Amino acid sequence: MDNPPLSPALNDRAERQIPGYRSLARLAVALLSGFPTAAIAAAPVLVVGCGTGNELIEARAQRKDWQLTAVDPSLAMLEAARQRLGDDAHQVDWVQGPVEDLPGKQRFAAATAVLVLQELADDGSKLQFLVSLARLLQPGAPLLLIDLMGGGSGLNVAMEQQFLAAQNQFQLASGLELELSPSCEGVFPIGEARRSALLNAAGFSDPIRVFQALQYEGVVAMRRQ
Template sequence: MPADAAAQDQPFLKSFSDPEAVARYAEGPRRFVPGLDGMLRMTGILLAERAPADARVLVLGAGGGSELRAIADAHPGWTFVGVDPAAEMLRLAERVAGPHRARMELVEGYIDDAPAGPFDAATCLLTLHFLPAAERERTVREIHRRLRPGAPFVAAHSSFPQTPAERGQWLDRYAAFPIALGVEPEQALGARDAVAASLNTFSPEQDEAILRAGGFADPSLFYAAFTWRGWIAHA
């Protein structure tokens, strides 16, 4: 989900306020993000390397609730603040959270609406690609400012080579994966075109540089799957 106000005007994001589209949301990430469930599980493992048993975790872009549920399932002593600008997506997160809902505070808004912390850990999954470079760096910096020293941060989003020839090839692969799973080619190719037109995608090298500029000195790649990358870093 989008992490800040700079994303509001993107047509690609209108579906996050459409109740019918939100009702179908859970189908999309698992079809278009290879290894999503494994990535969510790895996220919890990486956070637990430094987060205490009673950690307070900031989840930016929490709409939909999949990461909230996956991490809460694995760590019953943690509490969460989930932030997202789309009310419909937060309502979905409430339903997905199920028995863990009492451990979660859900905030409708952007990074500037998140509590000041300090938090013991943070995540921003499938979100930062909605933001242009300057706003992405500012958002990362605001996450960093809310973390305790040494606290872990996991970011994962669309990130792949951006030279013209490579970009086209990787976008084709983005569409090929759901087609191989049985998604109608027209739907998958439409999603490809929407990503190409609407997302702010950068190379992994530039994405890592943004994490460093936002205050994280040690970003390390832990997840790579076609057009997706994930990093672990520490405040």
């Protein structure tokens, strides 16, 4: 018997875990569409960590002209995304593996990386990931990052604890059991200052916040000229 598709369960869990998750893909595509590099017809756009395909589906809905490349280390995720896209799947260039392995320079007009940077340890892996994206993006091209943020995010200790309590309550109200601490789950959140330092070291502009829901934040940074 075939394995059941991954996407419904994974998307349902993410929506219960992350405030505003359902709108993130729509926001990502709408936001990147306005940047000059991605506004042109048939702009090549990179979706890193495509997962079950939320950003790809939304891109096909808003910008059918975009030339999409979807990258994910998981074959199961790529297959789930292909299933969800249906007839549109053949319009996407599918790549299994890390984005660091993609060849070329200045190939893409924009990129998204939703809940990807948080999964990389800050032992050089985060910087290597961002350096690879800078290599692949055209000068002036936007990169959208959305991740769980950790200490040093501009909040005092009391407010950080308040946000964590709210996050736990949101999960409980959504029908999820409380998660273990992020560091115990293979998630490595960092603060605003560290994120800015990594982006600048990789060749990006200072990030601009475009989304926040408790400790989940989305920023856009542009590839420097």
